[in-house]
Amino acid sequence: MARAEDPAAAPGVTRLGLGRPSPSFRLRSPSLNSVRLRRVFDLFDHNYDGEITADELCLALDRLGLGADPSEIASIAAGHIRPGRSGLDFRDFEGLHRALSDSHFGAAGERATEESDMEEAFRVFDEDGDGYISAAELQLVLAKLGLPEGKSMSRVREMICRVDQNCDGRVDFIEFKHMMQDISVRSSY
Known part of the structure; x- marks a missing residue:
């Protein structure tokens, strides 16, 4: 990974060159x-x-x-x-x-909206960019992360069924957003 001088930071401060920083x-x-x-x-x-x-x-x-x-x-x-x-x-x-x-x-002043955070997270899973997370796409991401769920298509389909509100076998952005908000609400208890 390359390092690049960060013009917004103090002189001599470098940042990781991971490509375009994610907001x-x-x-x-x-x-x-x-x-x-x-x-x-x-x-x-x-x-x-x-x-x-x-x-x-x-x-x-x-x-x-x-x-x-x-x-x-x-x-x-x-x-x-x-x-x-x-x-x-x-x-x-x-x-x-x-x-x-x-x-x-920089300091906390530069923050993106929660909607754009969700969109970016959704794009990680929606590898083909069709606006849906299919079972195959979810399985691929889980496998890349080394999670055991990534080895079982039936387990992946179960995960999708839990959030698939319109029962089309895939997760759209609205369903993804509801799932993430639900996780957020449950974790705050």
Whole structure:
């Protein structure tokens, strides 16, 4: 991953060159952001030991098609790992997220609307861009993330049935939005 001087940051501050920064990298709802960040942490913690090593970060980024330079990832992560630990625990991971978010987008002033966050998340799943998430598309994303649900088409179809309000066998943007809002409401209890 290339580093580029960030004109919005203090002189000498660099940011990761992951292509165009995503406006949804920083979410406005702290509780929703924490839930989503925890899910990302759990996905990246490949061996479920409560820590994410630089190797696990690289593995997750590679699976998502975002290839990463292992030495650069190790260097970035090292600055957030507390002494005596071999990887990032969730608190360290939150700190890394905040630091990367601030270096990409500046202080909290630059935030996209929740609708655009949802649209971007939807596009991750809607690989063919037809406006629907099919069972095959959901299975592909789950498999890329290394989740066991990605191995079973019947499990994927079950997941779709839970949110498929019009029973067409696929998830449209409205259904996706309802699902995400429901997750947000349930996680705030």
